[in-house]
Amino acid sequence: MNAAKTEHTILRRCLTPASADPHARAEKEAWRSTRKLGSLLEDADDVSRRKILAAAALRRLWTVWLRSHRITDTTRIRLHNCYVLPILLYNCGAWALTPTELHRLESFHRRQLRSRPLRHWITSARWGLLGHILRRLQDIPAFIQMKAYFSSSDSSKWRGRPRTTLPLVLDQDLDARDSTYADTTLCHRLAKLRLAQV
Structure with a gap:
């Protein structure tokens, strides 16, 4: 890793009332326009950018x-x-998308x-990402952030509508499939057995 090229982004939530104007909000919350590994940090902006790029890819296939x-x-x-969907x-x-x-x-x-519908592809990718994080070592940044998210906090809750986060969406996926924590534990044990056999 090149330390001179490392970018640091601080995520802060805007304390003033949310503006309807996306440009005003982007100035106050600069992290929304930050791109990491080809994706924007704000889910809604990243989805709209992905739509534009997919439409351009389909236009390139238009003669075919x-x-x-x-x-x-x-x-x-x-x-x-092969070309547009990826x-x-x-x-x-x-992504933690609202309905x-x-x-x-x-x-x-x-x-x-x-x-x-795409929801099946997105749900499987979401659970695949969680599986990758859970199988990795506990000192990677994604695992550290997950532990920090689920740890108890003494700070006060944010006012207003709760934000749609990835753990909340994963919990909604479990509820939609009528699954419990015991089901996920069983899947985790089966995956460990399968890895041990390889």
């Missing part, structure tokens, strides 16, 4: 797309899944291809 008499539908779907869903496992944002993303995807 218009020749439907030469290319079968299955080949067109495979091209879309751009749209890049780092989607780290409205998820619905907008799925409607964008269906307008592009008229296919199955």
